[in-house]
Amino acid sequence: MSREIIRDVILRVLRELGLGVDDIILFGSRARGDFRADSDWDVLVILSRPLERKVELEAYKKIHRELLLKGIKVDILFISEDELEKVKDDTGFVYYYALREGVKI
DSSP states (O other), X not given: OHHHHHHHHHHHHHHHTTOOEEEEEEESHHHHTOXXXXXXXXXXXXXXXXXXXXXXXXXHHHXXXXXXXXXXXXXXXXXXXXXXXXXXXXXXXXXXXXXXXXXXX
């Protein structure tokens, strides 16, 4: 149920901001199934284009606030498809692990 809520809130907020979403990936302990009751939800949002920092902060705040009101703690990473293509195979970036262990929501 929480996965669907997270997905729906992210999609709605980003559409309201005029942003296109290519994928939403849950990763970390929630995706692996080894989470605790107090674990947050790690989410990678892949966008069709890069975000300006100001827009990224606005999106993060809106999504985070709305989900927190629903009792869901999230940590959100935004990246464009082009930016992801450059770093997806680099083990020095969290994106590498998110793409391998993550699940689409």
